[in-house]
Amino acid sequence: MSIFFITLLLGGTALLSWPLGKTMTWAMSPPQQEKGFRFRLESVLQRLGGEMIVMEQSWQQYVLSLLLFNAVMFAVVFAVLALQQQLPLNPDAKGAIEPSLIFNTAASFITNTNLQHYAGEVTMSYFSQLFGLMWLQFVSAATGIAALAALARGLSGRTGLGNFYSDLLRATLLILLPLATAGATILVLGGLVMTLDGAAFATTLEGAGQTIARGPVAAMVAIKQLGTNGGGFFGANSTHPFENPTFLTNIVECMFIILVPMASVWMFGRLTGRLRHAAVVFLVMGALLAVKVGFANYLESAPTAAFKELPVAAAANLEGKELRFGTAAGPTWGVLTTATSNGSVNCMHDSLNPLTGLVALIGMWFNVTFGGVGVGMINMFLYIIVGVFISGMMVGRTPEYLGRKVETREMKFALLAILVHPLLILGGTALFAATSWGAATVHNPGFHGFSEILYEFSSAAANNGSGFEGLGDNTVPWNLATGIVMLLGRFLPIVLPLAIAGSLAAKKPVPATAGTLRTDTPLFGIVILGSVVFIGALLFLPVAVLGPIAEHLAAGG
Amino acid sequence: MNNAITEAGLFSQIAASVRIVLVTMTICCLLYPLLILGVGRLVTPRTAGGSLLRNDQGEIIGSEALAQGFTRPEYFWPRPSAVDYNASAAGGSNLSPTSPALRARAEEILARSAAGGKPLPADLVTASGSGLDPHITLQAASCQAQRVAAARGLEVGAVMELLAKHAVRPGRVFTPEPLVNVLLLNLDLDRVRPRR
Numbered sequence: 001m002s003i004f005f006i007t008l009l010l011g012g013t014a015l016l017s018w019p020l021g022k023t024m025t026w027a028m029s030p031p032q033q034e035k036g037f038r039f040r041l042e043s044v045l046q047r048l049g050g051e052m053i054v055m056e057q058s059w060q061q062y063v064l065s066l067l068l069f070n071a072v073m074f075a076v077v078f079a080v081l082a083l084q085q086q087l088p089l090n091p092d093a094k095g096a097i098e099p100s101l102i103f104n105t106a107a108s109f110i111t112n113t114n115l116q117h118y119a120g121e122v123t124m125s126y127f128s129q130l131f132g133l134m135w136l137q138f139v140s141a142a143t144g145i146a147a148l149a150a151l152a153r154g155l156s157g158r159t160g161l162g163n164f165y166s167d168l169l170r171a172t173l174l175i176l177l178p179l180a181t182a183g184a185t186i187l188v189l190g191g192l193v194m195t196l197d198g199a200a201f202a203t204t205l206e207g208a209g210q211t212i213a214r215g216p217v218a219a220m221v222a223i224k225q226l227g228t229n230g231g232g233f234f235g236a237n238s239t240h241p242f243e244n245p246t247f248l249t250n251i252v253e254c255m256f257i258i259l260v261p262m263a264s265v266w267m268f269g270r271l272t273g274r275l276r277h278a279a280v281v282f283l284v285m286g287a288l289l290a291v292k293v294g295f296a297n298y299l300e301s302a303p304t305a306a307f308k309e310l311p312v313a314a315a316a317n318l319e320g321k322e323l324r325f326g327t328a329a330g331p332t333w334g335v336l337t338t339a340t341s342n343g344s345v346n347c348m349h350d351s352l353n354p355l356t357g358l359v360a361l362i363g364m365w366f367n368v369t370f371g372g373v374g375v376g377m378i379n380m381f382l383y384i385i386v387g388v389f390i391s392g393m394m395v396g397r398t399p400e401y402l403g404r405k406v407e408t409r410e411m412k413f414a415l416l417a418i419l420v421h422p423l424l425i426l427g428g429t430a431l432f433a434a435t436s437w438g439a440a441t442v443h444n445p446g447f448h449g450f451s452e453i454l455y456e457f458s459s460a461a462a463n464n465g466s467g468f469e470g471l472g473d474n475t476v477p478w479n480l481a482t483g484i485v486m487l488l489g490r491f492l493p494i495v496l497p498l499a500i501a502g503s504l505a506a507k508k509p510v511p512a513t514a515g516t517l518r519t520d521t522p523l524f525g526i527v528i529l530g531s532v533v534f535i536g537a538l539l540f541l542p543v544a545v546l547g548p549i550a551e552h553l554a555a556g557g
Numbered sequence: 558m559n560n561a562i563t564e565a566g567l568f569s570q571i572a573a574s575v576r577i578v579l580v581t582m583t584i585c586c587l588l589y590p591l592l593i594l595g596v597g598r599l600v601t602p603r604t605a606g607g608s609l610l611r612n613d614q615g616e617i618i619g620s621e622a623l624a625q626g627f628t629r630p631e632y633f634w635p636r637p638s639a640v641d642y643n644a645s646a647a648g649g650s651n652l653s654p655t656s657p658a659l660r661a662r663a664e665e666i667l668a669r670s671a672a673g674g675k676p677l678p679a680d681l682v683t684a685s686g687s688g689l690d691p692h693i694t695l696q697a698a699s700c701q702a703q704r705v706a707a708a709r710g711l712e713v714g715a716v717m718e719l720l721a722k723h724a725v726r727p728g729r730v731f732t733p734e735p736l737v738n739v740l741l742l743n744l745d746l747d748r749v750r751p752r753r
Contacts, residue, residue: 053573192605193607202620205627208625306654310682351651444656445656448656
């Protein structure tokens with residue numbers, strides 16, 4: 001039954017991603033005709049942005065505008081969070097937030113990570129949630145889509161990559177807003193909470209008091225899921241019955257996780273005019289994802305090891321899971337959310353069986369099995385460049401990608417971008433595991449404590465945002481370290497690929513010959529699958545053995 | 558070459574950015590949530606407000622969607638909660654499945670739950686992710702029927718009948734195990750036989 005459930009879920013979303021990919025391509029391209037809705041909208045936007053929004057930008061200008069706007073995003077939300085006690089929409093009188101936590105949270109949400117070192121219902125006012133965090137959930141996701149569109153334009157041979165501001169507005173207003181509106185409507189009808197009233201106070205049947213935190217949940221949850229954001233309204237994220245009340249809302253939220261990342265691949269294919277190439281990439285990502293989902297479900301069906309020989313009925317590991325979603329829901333969501341840099345959870349990852357936790361970690365280490373909206377495909381582009389380079393070396397030809405020669409400069413950038421990721425994860429983990437900054441904050445003893453530190457840095461570097469939440473991570477060292485890791489892990493892998501695209505676009509196209517490695521064949525699929533798996537394994541296998549694998553073996557598994 | 562990198566270019570970019578911030582905020586943070594609020598208020602006001610339950614005097618006694626603590630023998634007990642059913646700071650135990658602390662918690666629960674020699678259903682010894690899971694399995698409820706019936710002076714059969722009435726399968730074929738909502742069940746129980 002689980003297999004049937006998973007096939008329906010993944011297959012259904014894959015089917016939906018096809019038309020969405022078409023729509024996203026339409027939305028990110030200039031209007032076809034000088035009339036109609038699109039044309040009028042663009043003229044309104046142009047009046048709004050002035051000259052800055054019309055001009056065609058080189059890759060340097062595009063990157064500059066992207067970074068500039070993201071800096072403005074950071075400043076705006078930093079101010080909103082810092083002033084929340086003075087701002088409206090604060091029925092439960094939330095107080096001031098500690099500065100290092102504000103830094104971490106602002107960095108986390110502009111980078112589309114949504115790592116949360118706070119619990120929403122404890123710390124944030126409704127204004128902070130809506131105008132600070134939810135706003136960034138729109139525009140940070142739009143930044144990712146814009147960057148992918150720019151990359152695709154560069155790879156199709158244009159030296160102008162488009163205009164960042166116009167791309168950002170198109171992605172926000174024409175892609176994310178309609179999706180979120182439809183999504184939030186479905187979710188609120190499915191039973192999610194959506195109110196501006198403050199907490200309710202109940203007296204329970206046994207006479208105890210229960211304070212019931214509420215808020216404008218449905219609106220935030222829709223864009224949190226659709227924009228690979230993952231930052232929940234509540235600290236408990238989508239395990240919370242107000243954020244994910246039923247079996248059906250769980251399926252809908254789960255599909256939302258992978259919908260836009262999947263559609264991003266099709267958009268890339270259409271914008272570069274290489275739809276068959278995109279199909280090969282899509283299948284490689286899909287195959288890896290399906291294997292991970294299968295493994296996670298198998299591994300999580302094992303009973304909780306701590307109950308060995310206690311009189312507890314045999315069952316799958318239920319610690320940290322909600323009953324209403326069914327047994328396949330937790331591991332399936334766990335894989336999708338870490339494969340896509342979403343980071344929302346419907347079960348607590350700290351309480352996953354050790355090897356299931358490893359599958360989640362692998363998702364963040366690869367970060368390309370669809371990956372974040374827009375940026376997942378950008379990450380895959382880096383592996384593609386490495387793949388064509390290795391293949392080219394094997395047959396002794398100068399490697400080419402989409403009709404342009406890949407040379408030293410491009411390879412340097414690609415390798416740098418790929419190596420940033422393990423450097424941040426392994427360096428950070430080593431530092432924090434060796435010092436009291438990390439070692440004093442772990443919740444579980446032994447190998448699992450090490451996994452908690454490893455997971456936190458993996459999540460920050462991959463811009464994922466989920467956590468082994470037992471970790472006491474709201475400390476100044478954690479807030480600063482993960483904040484910096486998130487910023488580097490976000491912007492270097494956006495800027496460097498755009499630099500590669502700019503550099504490729506400036507080259508003369510080379511005609512395809514019989515010796516050219518074709519990018520739309522199963523063979524090419526195997527090449528990029530190999531690059532992802534082998535590079536990932538070489539970089540991360542040792543640390544996997546130190547954490548989850550050691551824990552599994554020590555538990556007699 | 559780059560007029561954007563000149564000082565004047567930078568200034569007009571910042572000005573454009575600020576205007577874009579204001580427009581996207583108005584649309585995404587004001588109009589969009591207002592629309593969804595409207596849908597909630599018009600179509601699903603009960604769940605959108607938190608599925609609150611009230612007694613005959615109109616006082617709030619909890620939420621249908623959230624677990625609340627029960628420790629007395631005459632009530633069915635929910636799953637353990639790592640946050641003691643705190644609905645304003647929800648969360649899980651975050652304990653590893655190999656953790657000795659998890660085993661200690663399970664042993665403690667086993668000691669106070671007389672299951673008549675039979676193994677206890679796993680959901681009664683595991684905390685949920687939110688700590689507010691409103692459900693237990695039908696089996697976990699059945700284990701408690703004897704205790705509840707005795708404490709209320711009811712026939713076990715009558716309690717079992719009530720259980721059957723409350724059994725739901727939220728995912729139909731995909732969730733073969735029937736569940737019961739503990740709070741709704743206990744409310745019904747109070748209606749059948751008010752506690753002494």
